[in-house]
């Protein structure tokens with residue numbers, strides 16, 4: 001293999017060189033990246049006193065007490081453990097004294113490491129700043145301890161305790177843009193605090209939750225908190241204080257928005273909504289104090305503190321938005337050095353170059369540690385994985401082996417969680433990931449990062465004839481490059497190989513463009529309206545533009561979620577009860593009316609599981625196509641997926657044990673999936689989602705058991721009609737020349753080759769998504785009767801326009 005030529009760099013992360021006012025916390029510590037830097041653990045500036053150390057030891061002792069005290073309390077979840085435990089003590093759901101003892105010992109061991117983290121070193125100044133202000137902006141270098149240490153310190157450090165004199169301490173929520181880091185961080189922090197996930201420390205992500213009444217630190221995705229703001233849980237909300245339907249989140253004292261540099265849709269909407277909540281709570285506290293209700297510390301309503309954090313955010317932008325009037329805090333220093341190198345020449349084929357670089361690392365006997373490779377998207381990842389696996393097979397006998405693991409959002413969570421498992425002996429792991437692993441994550445064992453410099457980014461194209469959202473490959477920003485670099489150097493010194501030149505790096509934008517300016521806003525706009533906010537007048541960090549908001553209104557109105565520019569309908573509120581996008585929520589509600597929730601819940605669970613229903617294996621195309629043939633349903637991919645799922649469940653239930661062993665009559669479920677080219681990871685994940693949707697339906701008084709087979713036998717039309725209620729914007733009718741023309745736009749679309757309807761001609765199609773390559777391809781396609789369109793309120797008045805009639809004989 002030809003090695004890539006790389007040169008070392010001495011550049012600094014953009015945030016550190018920002019002209020915005022910053023208050024430096026650990027002055028003697030160096031910034032990333034380090035080339036031949038001498039910053040080591042022993043050089044950390046320790047600005048804590050001995051007395052402070054004693055207070056910290058005391059904190060550990062108290063958290064021990066809390067854990068033991070919880071022993072007799074009934075927990076909300078019986079199965080408190082999960083498959084994502086990233087550090088020992090592992091799966092310590094047992095309540096026995098020995099596991100509590102092992103947790104305590106592990107927490108004590110980890111405490112020795114925690115004490116060395118720069119963030120921990122600067123804790124007094126950080127906590128005082130937070131206690132003295134409403135909103136604090138913190139920039140801390142990657143790996144300095146922001147996400148793991150701040151919630152723990154806020155919960156039980158004496159500085160915070162004196163501010164929150166109640167026995168329980170402040171309740172803290174910390175948001176993450178993605179579910180994997182939220183779960184991994186909760187596991188890590190639970191281990192550091194010596195408790196079981198779901199007790200003192202918990203997490204809530206879409207379709208999965210590990211929290212209880214005892215939970216004082218809750219890691220959650222931004223989406224979960226947004227949903228809570230818009231759709232207060234009746235059992236926990238303080239609705240009597242809600243203003244304009246905005247949930248004031250009174251059960252939380254401090255909300256931390258972590259990784260704010262990502263500027264996801266939810267980051268920006270959360271910042272706007274929380275700023276408002278903070279202001280309303282402040283006014284209410286002032287009124288409460290004036291009435292003499294006992295002061296804000298102990299009164300019914302307490303002030304809300306906000307902390308905005310990242311290693312690479314633009315501090316000036318957030319300072320201006322929150323009008324903090326304070327310098328952002330800069331926590332400098334990291335635990336370990338990271339040497340960063342750029343290529344001297346441009347790279348022709350970045351997939352091959354990345355595979356080469358990973359193999360070069362692997363074949364160097366002095367290089368110890370796992371490799372994390374960043375690729376733009378799943379296709380590039382699968383190609384790179386293939387190259388690496390092939391190269392791995394050619395390693396000489398006795399050579400250290402490689403285990404290659406893909407990591408991207410469409411993989412089901414169980415497949416994603418593999419990155420936390422211990423590799424076999426004498427094996428180096430090479431993880432090939434999208435930017436899903438770019439922020440927040442500490443992937444155990446990783447010492448090397450290979451960065452291709454590319455990402456895939458959603459781009460929303462506004463067209464009068466129907467907007468489309470597409471994924472495009474783009475160069476990353478400097479902030480993203482530093483985040484990627486920061487995935488090394490977390491457990492030991494690291495090395496980052498950038499497969500782009502220093503000159504190219506210098507030309508990269510400082511930060512990523514905010515998602516509000518390039519994504520479909522319908523879900524966020526519906527939530528805003530439910531909160532009583534006018535999306536056109538909402539305070540945005542960066543305005544999304546009227547066209548983007550108007551497009552969301554159009555879609556939501558079509559779904560029946562809005563009755564006026566700022567008025568949500570009953571149906572809209574109903575839609576918000578389910579953790580689904582508006583179109584999917586609409587489909588679910590339609591299924592209750594059409595008598596098919598049983599089937600629709602299964603279909604929606606598969607769609608939301610991430611991953612495909614079928615898998616491909618190289619050189620087995622014919623076998624795969626023969627195996628699939630027996631599942632094909634004439635009405636298309638949704639009914640086909642339902643058939644696969646139902647057969648899978650039957651096999652699973654008839655198999656002995658958890659599905660890994662053979663059942664008496666034949667093969668086990670894993671063998672069945674292999675023989676039928678079925679993706680068992682997707683379907684197992686679908687089971688979990690199905691259970692949650694069923695539970696939610698029951699909670700809202702809906703009978704999910706109703707099924708078409710109990711009414712109309714084999715008739716799939718109620719299911720397809722339900723799908724159309726949500727996916728009408730994604731529908732197209734056949735034209736005389738055999739092409740399909742969008743009903744809500746004017747694009748000509750083709751059926752994707754992966755669809756079972758690929759070579760069929762049907763009067764009308766609906767689809768889950770549109771991918772754009774040389775043409776517009778509809779994926780996950782089902783057929784339906786053209787005249788159904790005229791029954792939809794949005795099309796009823798303009799039936800002629802949407803349904804260009806083509807008789808069956810013409811097809």
Ligand SMILES: Nc1ncnc2c1ncn2[C@@H]1O[C@H](COP(=O)(O)OP(=O)(O)OP(=O)(O)O)[C@@H](O)[C@H]1O
Pocket residue numbers: 086087117140141142143144145146147148149184188310311335439440441442444486489490491
């Ligand atoms: N799952 C884990 N396994 C091992 N070590 C971990 C784990 N999680 C955190 N750590 C250790 O704790 C340190 C601090 O992690 P933390 O996530 O708090 O840093 P951070 O400042 O939030 O980083 P980033 O900006 O990259 O999110 C890491 O550098 C690593 O040494």
